Amino acid sequence: MSRGRGRRTRRTAPAVVAAALVLGTGSCTERPTTHHGPGTGHEVVTGPAGTLLPGHGEGSHDRLRQVPVRDEAPTVTLTVRPDAEDGWNVRLDVGRFRFTPDSVGGAAVLGTGHAHLLLDGRKIARVYGSRHHLSAERIPPGGGTLTARLVADDHTTWAVEGSPVQDSVRLPGASPAATPEPGPRQTGQTDQTDQTDRNGQSTQSTQSTQSAQAVDITIVRGRISPAPGRIDVRKGRPLDLRVTSDTDDELHVHGVDRSADLKAGRTTTLRVVMDRAGLFEVETHRSGLVLAQLAVR
Numbered sequence: 001m002s003r004g005r006g007r008r009t010r011r012t013a014p015a016v017v018a019a020a021l022v023l024g025t026g027s028c029t030e031r032p033t034t035h036h037g038p039g040t041g042h043e044v045v046t047g048p049a050g051t052l053l054p055g056h057g058e059g060s061h062d063r064l065r066q067v068p069v070r071d072e073a074p075t076v077t078l079t080v081r082p083d084a085e086d087g088w089n090v091r092l093d094v095g096r097f098r099f100t101p102d103s104v105g106g107a108a109v110l111g112t113g114h115a116h117l118l119l120d121g122r123k124i125a126r127v128y129g130s131r132h133h134l135s136a137e138r139i140p141p142g143g144g145t146l147t148a149r150l151v152a153d154d155h156t157t158w159a160v161e162g163s164p165v166q167d168s169v170r171l172p173g174a175s176p177a178a179t180p181e182p183g184p185r186q187t188g189q190t191d192q193t194d195q196t197d198r199n200g201q202s203t204q205s206t207q208s209t210q211s212a213q214a215v216d217i218t219i220v221r222g223r224i225s226p227a228p229g230r231i232d233v234r235k236g237r238p239l240d241l242r243v244t245s246d247t248d249d250e251l252h253v254h255g256v257d258r259s260a261d262l263k264a265g266r267t268t269t270l271r272v273v274m275d276r277a278g279l280f281e282v283e284t285h286r287s288g289l290v291l292a293q294l295a296v297r
Contacts, residue, residue: 049108049152053162064159065108065152072096073160074111078148078167080134087136088171090117092127092148100153101128102279104254105290108152116157118147119171125257143172212238212271217291219245219284230295233274239294241270241282249287255280255294 050065067073074097081089092115100112115127117134124138127148134146149166150158158165213233218225233239243251249262253272260270262284274280274296282291 049110050158052156053159063156064162064164065156066159066162067110067165070160072110074150074158074165076115076148076150076165076167078146078169080146080169080171083133087138088134090127090132090134090146090148092130092132094130094150097150099127099129101254103153104128105155105281105283105288106153108154108156113150113152113158116149116151118149120144121147126254128255139171143170145169146171212240214240214242215292216242217244217282219243219247219249219287219289219291221246222287222289224289224291228290228292230279230293233294233296235274235277235296237273239272239274241272243268243270243291245284247287250285251282251291252285253280253282253294255296259285 050067053064053066075095076097077093079091079093081091083089096111098112099114100109101114103109103112104114116123117125117127117132119139125132125134145168147166147168149164152158215231241251241253243262244267245262245264247262247264250259251262251268251270252259253270255274255276255278256272258270258272260268262268274294277296280294280296282294283289284291
């Protein structure tokens with residue numbers, strides 16, 4: 001009898017193992033899809049990620065996402081030092097937080113996201129890592145209060161007990177470092193945004209020694225043409241983003257923190273130079289559309 005039971009156990013064991021492998025494989029390979037268009041690569045993560053608080057504006061940038069337990073909330077400490085040539089070097093020391101620049105615009109995940117820099121309450125830059133250079137031209141003559149605020153990937157602000165997770169320092173009106181004289185732009189800087197005149201014609205304000213790569217994008221009733229996808233961009237080569245929208249909006253390029261106003265029915269050209277490799281999104285702020293993803297190599 002004991003030998004018979006042993007044989008039956010040995011016969012059924014492979015079936016049990018196979019079933020376990022099938023179940024395990026299914027749970028590991030199933031990947032949630034993104035709410036963005038094809039090629040953006042974001043995953044929607046389900047589960048608790050704080051509670052959205054009411055009464056802080058209609059847009060996602062104005063909403064607070066409160067963390068239920070203080071001990072699980074991210075933290076940030078802001079340090080600012082004068083740069084040897086221009087402006088200020090900004091450092092963000094974060095706790096229980098990880099910068100996720102490739103997931104901007106995706107779902108909110110506790111302990112991940114990016115940061116906003118605000119001067120006297122007005123956003124002046126996005127930060128995707130622990131260090132950032134702030135040009136002196138961004139600071140008014142009278143100085144101001146610089147704030148670093150931690151933000152989730154869906155652009156809501158992490159909060160504890162109804163207050164944003166942030167830190168602030170006071171900046172004087174002028175950087176102690178000497179301001180360089182006008183001349184050729186240094187490596188790593190981007191060309192100035194093209195200006196669009198009343199006739200919808202773009203006038204380029206800065207020339208480059210390299211021929212620019214041009215990308216045309218049209219937005220009509222929330223539909224993007226061509227469909228959002230990855231665009232290969234060579235590092236250091238100028239890129240002209242020519243966007244025509246049927247509504248007023250704001251165009252923004254991640255990675256270089258460049259933006260331009262979109263006027264309904266007009267074509268706006270924004271020239272950028274991507275100075276580091278990676279994947280960076282082009283989006284509209286007000287409508288929250290992802291227009292393309294720049295694959296910089």
